[in-house]
């Protein structure tokens with residue numbers, strides 16, 4: 343696990359106290375769920391992210407950002423996971439910012455991201471399984487632009503995003519990475535159906551029926567969309583791994599607290615060695631997952647050619663550990679863990695969605711095998 347610099351520790355402390363104070367379930371997740379918020383997150387909180395400079399973590403300094411990297415994003419995302427904070431930080435400040443980096447769209451969208459006004463989403467999945475190279479949606483050249491046909495689903499925040507980064511095929515066939523193009527699709531172009539996911543976050547199903555788009559919507563090069571898409575997915579997968587570590591750590595902290603409070607059979611249940619062993623096992627697994635997530639982020643930041651492999655290791659490990667942590671959490675809480683009143687179940691729901699996002703555990707294990715030459 344990389345040792346954090348003083349600046350990184352300061353950022354971690356800022357994110358830790360800010361999100362523990364403002365980002366917890368009572369103020370955010372439950373509040374927006376129970377008031378039926380169509381965005382699924384608070385825009386005021388998103389602006390606070392901006393005021394603290396957190397929205398600019400992945401934005402270069404000469405464009406007004408902090409010019410930091412995946413490690414710093416991971417530190418914030420772990421705290422977001424720990425507090426189950428509903429926010430577009432991952433989709434916008436990490437995935438979106440990375441996708442448009444170095445393109446004309448950076449100038450258009452970075453100011454709004456920095457101030458916490460703009461929200462971006464990434465539309466990649468077309469079926470229930472994550473498979474970016476199998477993109478079948480088409481974008482045909484017509485006049486000075488493109489005509490889009492096809493559909494996307496599980497577009498997290500796609501219902502409220504100011505622009506949806508959408509990958510479509512301008513050449514080649516499904517299965518090929520060549521011939522894909524990434525478009526920044528502004529609001530009003532796609533037919534949007536809002537969907538509530540298991541963790542109460544909002545996503546969208548998008549349908550494009552002969553939807554017309556100007557040529558300047560292209561992000562990067564026509565037929566060269568795999569490059570910005572890979573950049574965005576790499577950042578997103580490393581980011582979700584860190585958020586999953588936070589989910590696992592938050593659920594386990596809540597469970598250990600409960601083991602120290604709940605009395606049964608005349609003593610605290612945490613005094614039983616069988617439960618202590620399960621808690622100790624979780625502690626070890628979470629440390630391994632955190633080390634993997636930070637290592638993946640560090641390799642991405644240094645441009646190491648093993649970065650993709652480590653990102654897949656991290657996403658697979660963090661998803662598996664997080665699943666174990668939330669299952670153990672609900673089980674050790676007993677009956678109360680099954681009620682909506684208790685927060686432990688919310689960790690299970692968040693894990694269910696983050697575990698799928700940008701490739702589930704099977705997708706990433708397969709990727710580890712392929713990248714290792716099996």
Ligand SMILES: Cc1cc2nc3c(=O)[nH]c(=O)nc-3n(C[C@H](O)[C@H](O)[C@H](O)COP(=O)(O)OP(=O)(O)OC[C@H]3O[C@@H](n4cnc5c(N)ncnc54)[C@H](O)[C@@H]3O)c2cc1C
Nearest residue numbers: 467470471472496498538539540541694695696698699700
């Ligand atoms: C970000 C995100 C959030 C999501 N949130 C929700 C949610 O809130 N609620 C919800 O219901 N769903 C959600 N999903 C979808 C969910 O994860 C499943 O993908 C979906 O429910 C399964 O759909 P399906 O019936 O088409 O099954 P399939 O994906 O077709 O799978 C059916 C079964 O076959 C197995 N299988 C399929 N293909 C393979 C293969 N190639 N190799 C091995 N086994 C295979 C699967 O493991 C599964 O057991 C989410 C997905 C994403 C990406």
